[in-house]
Amino acid sequence: MREEERSITAEGVAYARAKHLLYDDPIMFEDFFAIDFLSPRRRRFLKNPLIGLLMRSTLYRHFRPRRAYSVDRSRYNEEKLEKAIAQGMTQYAIIGAGYDSFALRRRDLSDSIKIFELDHPATQKAKKQRLSELNVELPKNLELIPVDFEKETVADALKRSSYIREVPAFFSWLGTIRYLTRDAVFKTLQSLLSLAAPESEIVFDYSIPDVLINPKDLKRFNKNRRLAAHLGEPMITHFDPDILVTEMEDLGFELIENLSPNERKVRYFANRKDNLLPSATTYFAHFRVRQVGRKMR
Numbered sequence: 001m002r003e004e005e006r007s008i009t010a011e012g013v014a015y016a017r018a019k020h021l022l023y024d025d026p027i028m029f030e031d032f033f034a035i036d037f038l039s040p041r042r043r044r045f046l047k048n049p050l051i052g053l054l055m056r057s058t059l060y061r062h063f064r065p066r067r068a069y070s071v072d073r074s075r076y077n078e079e080k081l082e083k084a085i086a087q088g089m090t091q092y093a094i095i096g097a098g099y100d101s102f103a104l105r106r107r108d109l110s111d112s113i114k115i116f117e118l119d120h121p122a123t124q125k126a127k128k129q130r131l132s133e134l135n136v137e138l139p140k141n142l143e144l145i146p147v148d149f150e151k152e153t154v155a156d157a158l159k160r161s162s163y164i165r166e167v168p169a170f171f172s173w174l175g176t177i178r179y180l181t182r183d184a185v186f187k188t189l190q191s192l193l194s195l196a197a198p199e200s201e202i203v204f205d206y207s208i209p210d211v212l213i214n215p216k217d218l219k220r221f222n223k224n225r226r227l228a229a230h231l232g233e234p235m236i237t238h239f240d241p242d243i244l245v246t247e248m249e250d251l252g253f254e255l256i257e258n259l260s261p262n263e264r265k266v267r268y269f270a271n272r273k274d275n276l277l278p279s280a281t282t283y284f285a286h287f288r289v290r291q292v293g294r295k296m297r
């Protein structure tokens, strides 16, 4: 990311969630804050009745199959998070939080879970400023921790907060890994392991290498990659799903789930009225921090 600038891709995913709420059917992830984080131009565009007519038209939907780049991953993450909270998880750290609105949407959980949003200082500043413009008070269970992962680790950042290292935590790391160097990804995972108590969990999404992508999807992916690079956030890191599992197990995690686009199609995209599809180049991973001494599968 460029040092002084907020993340453009963070607004991009908020845009995708806002558009989903306005125009997709059925709704798989209800983020009613997303539209408020958009620039006035983007807000006007999405609310334009003519755009609405076009988005809802059968012809448009037929000829323009769309990919749910961020809504299914947020749905997936929050399903896993809710389950963990129901089982007693009391800490939630959002790595590269962007315009994530869980803490704002779920004030009902403010006595049950402490939330730590870690993000690049420029993006976090923009988010705080926007919330202040909207007169939205930060929930009492939310701590914002500015951090540049190319310079500082998750552990160092969390040490500056009220995070309790002896207590298991749920970590989400969505839409961020592909923008970091491989070295920064593994350093972050190692750092996370250095402070996460056993039974902590992590959900993240990642892109797969070109050789595993079919030519049609690769063409679309290359277009998105060029756009992201142009915006100053090049997608530089990709993982082979099988190799990633081995690497994670070697680090000290155990696999809960490594969800492919085809599996998501069945789980989240069956019987849709629109033609929304999962991103064909992204996997979702869910791992647990292994108990010391526990054997792998």
Ligand SMILES: C[S@@+](CC[C@H](N)C(=O)[O-])C[C@H]1O[C@@H](n2cnc3c(N)ncnc32)[C@H](O)[C@@H]1O
Binding pocket: 001, 006, 007, 009, 010, 013, 014, 070, 095, 096, 097, 098, 099, 100, 118, 119, 120, 121, 123, 147, 148, 149, 150, 173, 174, 175, 176, 179
């Ligand atoms: C595509 S956004 C994803 C935001 C959010 N997780 C979501 O899914 O809506 C990527 C996020 O990674 C953050 N990011 C990118 N590079 C970073 C870095 N070096 N240090 C800290 N955060 C970074 C950006 O600020 C941005 O919020």
